[in-house]
Amino acid sequence: MDHTIVEQIERRRASIIGFLAGLVRAESTNPPGDTRKVADLIAARLRGSSVDFQILSEELRKPNVIARLGSGHPDLLFTSHMDTVPVGNLKAWRHEPFGAEIVGTRMHGRGAADAKASLAGMVAAVEALGTVLPLRGTLTLTAVSDEEVGGVKGTEYLVDRGLLHPDHVVVGEITGNRLATAEKGVLWLRITTHGRAAHGSTPWEGSNAISAMLRVLGAIEARIGGPLGTLAHPLTPPPSLSIGTIRGGVATNVVPDWCEATIDRRTLPNETIPEAVAQMERVIADLQRADPQLQADVEVIQSGPPIETSPQSPIVQAAQAVARELQLPSDPVGYHQASDGRFFAERGIPTILFGPGDPELAHTVNESVDVNEVVTAAKFYALLAFRMLSEQS
Numbered sequence: 001m002d003h004t005i006v007e008q009i010e011r012r013r014a015s016i017i018g019f020l021a022g023l024v025r026a027e028s029t030n031p032p033g034d035t036r037k038v039a040d041l042i043a044a045r046l047r048g049s050s051v052d053f054q055i056l057s058e059e060l061r062k063p064n065v066i067a068r069l070g071s072g073h074p075d076l077l078f079t080s081h082m083d084t085v086p087v088g089n090l091k092a093w094r095h096e097p098f099g100a101e102i103v104g105t106r107m108h109g110r111g112a113a114d115a116k117a118s119l120a121g122m123v124a125a126v127e128a129l130g131t132v133l134p135l136r137g138t139l140t141l142t143a144v145s146d147e148e149v150g151g152v153k154g155t156e157y158l159v160d161r162g163l164l165h166p167d168h169v170v171v172g173e174i175t176g177n178r179l180a181t182a183e184k185g186v187l188w189l190r191i192t193t194h195g196r197a198a199h200g201s202t203p204w205e206g207s208n209a210i211s212a213m214l215r216v217l218g219a220i221e222a223r224i225g226g227p228l229g230t231l232a233h234p235l236t237p238p239p240s241l242s243i244g245t246i247r248g249g250v251a252t253n254v255v256p257d258w259c260e261a262t263i264d265r266r267t268l269p270n271e272t273i274p275e276a277v278a279q280m281e282r283v284i285a286d287l288q289r290a291d292p293q294l295q296a297d298v299e300v301i302q303s304g305p306p307i308e309t310s311p312q313s314p315i316v317q318a319a320q321a322v323a324r325e326l327q328l329p330s331d332p333v334g335y336h337q338a339s340d341g342r343f344f345a346e347r348g349i350p351t352i353l354f355g356p357g358d359p360e361l362a363h364t365v366n367e368s369v370d371v372n373e374v375v376t377a378a379k380f381y382a383l384l385a386f387r388m389l390s391e392q393s
């Protein structure tokens with residue numbers, strides 16, 4: 001039966017590539033993140049294949065397409081995003097960013113890889129699976145908006161509304177058709193120090209908030225940033241801490257009473273976000289114990305938990321078997337960016353990432369994808385769904 005699926009996808013090769021070209025031509029850069037044209041194309045394709053779907057949006061311009069085959073559990077979710085990052089420097093593009101031009105085996109354009117290639121592959125897999133019903137459980141596909149700016153109106157909206165109940169999740173992202181099972185967490189923090197203003201000629205009458213900030217940041221870099229260099233994870237890049245912005249003071253001759261700095265902290269899959277926040281709070285509490293005058297506070301601007309899926313989980317095992325079947329590398333890798341997968345991983349749902357496209361080309365000018373990789377990904381998704389949801393399994 002699974003040979004039939006592979007053959008079906010192979011037969012639809014031209015149609016899959018043509019569909020991807022249409023998706024690339026339907027501009028959906030974010031901001032502003034209007035994905036309606038992409039959603040319309042996906043809806044038309046699903047309708048043509050008699051796959052049931054609905055469109056849900058919190059904001060009209062940011063629709064989310066949810067398609068389902070079968071019913072009940074297990075529920076396998078395929079998810080990817082319809083929005084793309086902006087074009088960037090237009091002059092640096094060698095091909096029209098929304099032309100979907102094919103040169104050799106590569107299709108060029110913004111979103112050709114990230115993540116319209118994954119979407120095209122996932123839609124093709126759903127179409128192929130639709131012909132081998134009945135399935136045991138549900139295959140759900142979501143094509144979401146808003147991913148490139150945090151997912152609030154996309155995946156987070158669907159999850160918070162209780163509209164998705166997956167048991168396993170496959171996120172379509174640019175992994176170069178490698179199985180990714182880990183992703184770093186993201187934590188953005190704001191630190192504020194408070195002082196007392198005074199004339200710059202009599203600074204002893206005030207309390208300098210910038211000087212206080214220098215001490216706080218120095219301690220954070222020494223006590224948190226330094227030791228991070230000794231931590232490692234086999235699948236992801238190292239953890240990091242980077243001071244991103246600093247603001248404070250109104251004039252050279254005024255002792256500043258306020259200073260603010262923001263920090264970008266990336267956590268390893270085996271660190272937790274609450275622990276990373278607590279580390280920061282401990283450093284400040286220690287400084288305050290030594291100097292009760294010091295006024296500083298920490299605030300979380302935004303955070304996304306890491307992903308680490310057990311190699312023993314059924315979705316990883318099945319994905320490895322399918323990768324071997326397609327003669328792709330089957331050992332897991334880490335995903336270098338942050339994905340919508342975090343919304344599921346934080347709820348304890350086993351989540352993997354897989355999709356066509358070179359991760360190095362993400363978000364750069366001259367984005368492109370090898371169309372053969374897209375067809376291979378479609379086979380991977382279809383075989384994986386078949387393995388997880390076929391009656392025999």
Ligand SMILES: [Zn+2]
Nearest residue numbers: 114115173174
């Ligand atoms: Zn992406």
